[in-house]
Amino acid sequence: MSKIKIPYIAPSEITPEAVWLSRRKWLLQAGAGVAALGAGGLVPDLSAWAAGQQSSALPAQPNPQYWLSNKLTSEKDVSSYNNFYEFGTGKTDPLDYAGKMQTRPWTVSIEGEVAKPRTFDIDDLLKLASLEERIYRLRCVEAWSMVIPWSGYSLATLLKQVEPTSKAKYVEFVTAVQPDNMPGLGDRIIDWPYVEGLRIDEAMHPLTMLVFGVYGKVLPNQNGAPMRVAIPWKYGFKSGKSIVKIRLLEKMPVTSWVKIASNEYGFYANVNPDVPHPRWSQATERRIGDGIFAPRVDTLMFNGYADQVASLYTGMDLRKNY
Numbered sequence: 001m002s003k004i005k006i007p008y009i010a011p012s013e014i015t016p017e018a019v020w021l022s023r024r025k026w027l028l029q030a031g032a033g034v035a036a037l038g039a040g041g042l043v044p045d046l047s048a049w050a051a052g053q054q055s056s057a058l059p060a061q062p063n064p065q066y067w068l069s070n071k072l073t074s075e076k077d078v079s080s081y082n083n084f085y086e087f088g089t090g091k092t093d094p095l096d097y098a099g100k101m102q103t104r105p106w107t108v109s110i111e112g113e114v115a116k117p118r119t120f121d122i123d124d125l126l127k128l129a130s131l132e133e134r135i136y137r138l139r140c141v142e143a144w145s146m147v148i149p150w151s152g153y154s155l156a157t158l159l160k161q162v163e164p165t166s167k168a169k170y171v172e173f174v175t176a177v178q179p180d181n182m183p184g185l186g187d188r189i190i191d192w193p194y195v196e197g198l199r200i201d202e203a204m205h206p207l208t209m210l211v212f213g214v215y216g217k218v219l220p221n222q223n224g225a226p227m228r229v230a231i232p233w234k235y236g237f238k239s240g241k242s243i244v245k246i247r248l249l250e251k252m253p254v255t256s257w258v259k260i261a262s263n264e265y266g267f268y269a270n271v272n273p274d275v276p277h278p279r280w281s282q283a284t285e286r287r288i289g290d291g292i293f294a295p296r297v298d299t300l301m302f303n304g305y306a307d308q309v310a311s312l313y314t315g316m317d318l319r320k321n322y
């Protein structure tokens with residue numbers, strides 16, 4: 001991997017916990033006021049978000065190798081504006097409905113082309129390596145973006161434990177299915193479970209992260225508790241949530257969005273401003289939290305991670321392999 005430049009982050013760019021807390025109080029008051037006025041349609045009702053704020057601390061050591069100077073997306077936006085279709089297709093459906101998902105007991109089985117297949121208890125995975133806090137960009141295929149402080153460690157750390165065989169060319173991630181707790185499963189948009197995948201070299205790349213926490217706390221359910229992946233140079237849909245199974249395969253898996261519309265969503269899904277989605281441009285993005293009137297910003301090749309990952313795709317036609 002090429003050397004990563006570590007930019008200096010002005011303290012003003014980082015939102016300290018104290019500011020969070022006071023802002024949270026303000027939001028609570030604002031939420032209550034709005035509810036009293038019956039104007040819920042104009043301002044989002046934040047009471048569900050505020051109620052979910054008791055999630056416990058999850059200490060993680062900041063890793064300056066994976067730090068960005070961009071302003072962080074607020075914790076509120078990170079955990080109230082979500083895509084998690086198992087709970088519905090609306091942006092606040094995950095916040096409103098994911099609370100019922102059971103995240104203990106929870107196991108993650110790793111199978112397929114590995115010398116040592118194994119089922120891990122989630123609490124053992126949490127202890128497998130020391131947790132690092134990394135700031136990653138997230139770029140949704142819907143052309144909005146966030147900057148998020150995740151806690152976890154590289155997926156490679158886990159994969160090395162099970163010893164992938166020489167036939168392991170791809171990695172598949174399978175999300176949990178809890179029919180009683182996931183009201184979105186009734187929508188047949190996706191042939192559940194939600195399945196995503198990577199090529200083995202992408203999965204072993206140190207940027208590919210297993211995530212257990214965000215903003216220094218245990219992942220809220222709506223963000224993919226108890227464990228999800230984060231692959232920051234790819235469109236957000238590649239980063240599967242609430243994973244129960246990881247399969248190492250010889251053949252490329254048919255992932256959920258490829259199955260739905262392979263002309264619109266490819267297996268690679270690398271962020272690429274030069275390759276438009278058939279129905280919209282990917283050249284610019286809207287940063288969540290900037291407000292709808294703020295100017296859009298340019299989308300960066302590989303979401304800004306070209307120095308680290310471009311070499312994975314040498315010689316590939318990225319227009320064909322979208």
Ligand SMILES: Nc1nc2c(c(=O)[nH]1)N[C@H]1C(S)=C(S)[C@@H](COP(=O)(O)O)O[C@H]1N2
Pocket residue numbers: 078081082083084085086138139140141175194222223224235236237238239240241242
């Ligand atoms: N299981 C599952 N994982 C998923 C999704 C989903 O619907 N189901 N949505 C994806 C999409 S489209 C995006 S943009 C990211 C959003 O992650 P966040 O809500 O934590 O920001 O999750 C991805 N992972």
Ligand SMILES: [Mo]
Pocket residue numbers: 083139140141142235236237
């Ligand atoms: Mo997305």
